[in-house]
Amino acid sequence: MQISVQPYTNKPKIKAIILAIFQGQDIHPHAFYKGLPSAIQKTVFAYVKAKEFQGKIDEVKVLPFGSKGQVLVLVGKGEEKDWSLRSIRLLIRQIVVMGKQHRIKEIALTLEDFWLKDFQADNLAEIIAEQIYLAAYEYTVYKSTPPGGWPKINKVLILSKKHTAAEIKRGLKNGIIIGEAVNHARDLANTSGGDMTPTSLAEAAVKLAKEHGFKCMVLHHQEMQKLKMGGILGVARGSDLPPTFSILEYTALGHEEDKPLVFIGKGITFDSGGLNVKPETSMFDMHMDMSGAAAVIGAVSAIAQMKLPVRIVGLIPAAENMSAGSAYRPGDQLRTMSGKTIEVKNTDAEGRIILADALTYAEKFKAQAVIDVATLTGAAMAALGQRAAAILSPDENFSKKIQELAESSGDFAWPLPLWPEYESEIKGVFGDVANISNSRYGGAITGAAFLWQFAKKLKNWAHIDIAPTMTSIEGQYLAKGATGAGTRLLVAIARRIKL
Numbered sequence: 125m126q127i128s129v130q131p132y133t134n135k136p137k138i139k140a141i142i143l144a145i146f147q148g149q150d151i152h153p154h155a156f157y158k159g160l161p162s163a164i165q166k167t168v169f170a171y172v173k174a175k176e177f178q179g180k181i182d183e184v185k186v187l188p189f190g191s192k193g194q195v196l197v198l199v200g201k202g203e204e205k206d207w208s209l210r211s212i213r214l215l216i217r218q219i220v221v222m223g224k225q226h227r228i229k230e231i232a233l234t235l236e237d238f239w240l241k242d243f244q245a246d247n248l249a250e251i252i253a254e255q256i257y258l259a260a261y262e263y264t265v266y267k268s269t270p271p272g273g274w275p276k277i278n279k280v281l282i283l284s285k286k287h288t289a290a291e292i293k294r295g296l297k298n299g300i301i302i303g304e305a306v307n308h309a310r311d312l313a314n315t316s317g318g319d320m321t322p323t324s325l326a327e328a329a330v331k332l333a334k335e336h337g338f339k340c341m342v343l344h345h346q347e348m349q350k351l352k353m354g355g356i357l358g359v360a361r362g363s364d365l366p367p368t369f370s371i372l373e374y375t376a377l378g379h380e381e382d383k384p385l386v387f388i389g390k391g392i393t394f395d396s397g398g399l400n401v402k403p404e405t406s407m408f409d410m411h412m413d414m415s416g417a418a419a420v421i422g423a424v425s426a427i428a429q430m431k432l433p434v435r436i437v438g439l440i441p442a443a444e445n446m447s448a449g450s451a452y453r454p455g456d457q458l459r460t461m462s463g464k465t466i467e468v469k470n471t472d473a474e475g476r477i478i479l480a481d482a483l484t485y486a487e488k489f490k491a492q493a494v495i496d497v498a499t500l501t502g503a504a505m506a507a508l509g510q511r512a513a514a515i516l517s518p519d520e521n522f523s524k525k526i527q528e529l530a531e532s533s534g535d536f537a538w539p540l541p542l543w544p545e546y547e548s549e550i551k552g553v554f555g556d557v558a559n560i561s562n563s564r565y566g567g568a569i570t571g572a573a574f575l576w577q578f579a580k581k582l583k584n585w586a587h588i589d590i591a592p593t594m595t596s597i598e599g600q601y602l603a604k605g606a607t608g609a610g611t612r613l614l615v616a617i618a619r620r621i622k623l
């Protein structure tokens with residue numbers, strides 16, 4: 125896809141021209157697209173006047189004009205008082221999806237149609253480009269190509285009345301980097317469990333590191349044994365596939381001495397539940413249980429491409445959770461890198477076990493902050509629905525900062541409490557920490573309370589449970605499957621967090 129910029133007054137030589145209109149907006153027939161034939165301008169005017177097009181959210185009208193098969197597409201912005209950053213993102217995605225449905229390959233948008241008070245042109249251009257990429261994405265690797273190919277948008281032209289191409293292009297560049305990184309995370313997560321193994325996940329990180337100029341080192345079974353990572357090794361035992369532990373590192377020039385931000389991503393490449401096997405319907409999506417890892421890999425590669433003035437470490441513990449004669453059992457006690465033992469009460473609470481070792485490994489970086497991203501609990505989905513990830517940190521202020529960055533990035537997340545009282549629910553009987561709570565309630569919180577036991581020596585630690593946002597839902601104008609949740613949030617943290 126190509127996104128280019130042109131001054132608004134040019135008559136765009138492009139298949140589809142988008143005109144975004146507020147509900148009840150006063151339309152002047154010649155105020156739009158001066159270069160267009162007056163016939164089409166009159167048609168628009170008549171439509172709006174007759175209320176055939178009202179500008180409501182989700183409203184779309186395709187109006188053919190001219191002799192070259194061009195179309196003018198009216199899209200509704202809803203009421204002006206409700207117009208927000210959230211509406212901009214959704215509308216851009218809707219336009220792209222509409223384009224794909226109508227097999228329109230080229231569209232032109234006017235930057236000012238999407239303007240929000242206090243915005244900068246580069247800001248808005250970034251959001252537009254990012255959302256175009258997110259909406260254009262399809263995962264077609266395992267499907268035969270239909271006759272005529274997959275519907276695809278080849279070209280988006282951004283027209284602007286007031287802003288320079290240089291300003292807009294600066295924003296577009298970042299938006300494309302972020303959009304591509306999220307889509308890359310979606311590709312990794314959408315790849316089936318048989319193809320995306322702990323080894324291929326590590327290889328994907330190494331490949332991106334080479335491409336975008338950051339470091340990636342991979343620890344294998346023996347090295348993990350030396351480090352006494354009994355958590356990861358325990359979970360991996362039932363699988364024929366060996367675990368991996370990848371360490372990504374990006375350091376901007378001149379930031380070699382900085383204390384890094386550490387991002388940790390859960391990399392369970394398939395979660396069968398282990399001996400506590402999952403029922404059929406819950407197991408189906410579990411090749412995406414490495415979505416946290418995908419987010420970290422995507423974010424580090426975006427940060428490296430944007431050359432942000434930071435130092436970032438990404439840690440990816442990766443294993444497959446299977447049942448077999450060699451699998452870890454309920455009742456097993458796993459000795460972790462921290463020295464603490466984990467009393468396994470349920471082999472399906474495996475993510476927290478591999479993260480325990482990663483949190484301990486993180487201690488050596490003396491990080492400014494450590495954020496783990498994981499598809500950890502169904503309970504987080506029960507608590508929040510599928511529109512926000514859960515943020516858990518013993519530091520309420522830190523949670524709030526992350527919540528704000530989540531909102532501004534479009535990668536929504538919301539805090540749940542993590543109070544010391546919850547720690548009593550995960551005490552082991554014979555071991556130090558039990559991997560599930562003795563209460564059936566608040567599973568997202570007790571999952572975090574478990575992780576907290578391994579994060580006591582870390583400064584500014586937060587856990588993001590992205591199980592809720594792992595897959596897209598109806599009405600989001602996103603392809604079915606993985607969303608790349610967490611990627612944009614981590615990029616926003618690296619860009620803007622104030623500790």
Ligand code: BES
Nearest residue numbers: 413470472473499500501502503560591
């Ligand atoms: N990977 C799952 C959580 C999950 C569920 C992610 C649905 C995405 C969608 C995790 O490993 C798991 O199995 N969690 C258990 C924990 C329980 C055994 C305490 C759960 O949520 O049921």
Ligand code: MN
Nearest residue numbers: 395472473474
């Ligand atoms: Mn599980």
Ligand code: ZN
Nearest residue numbers: 392395413475
């Ligand atoms: Zn899992």
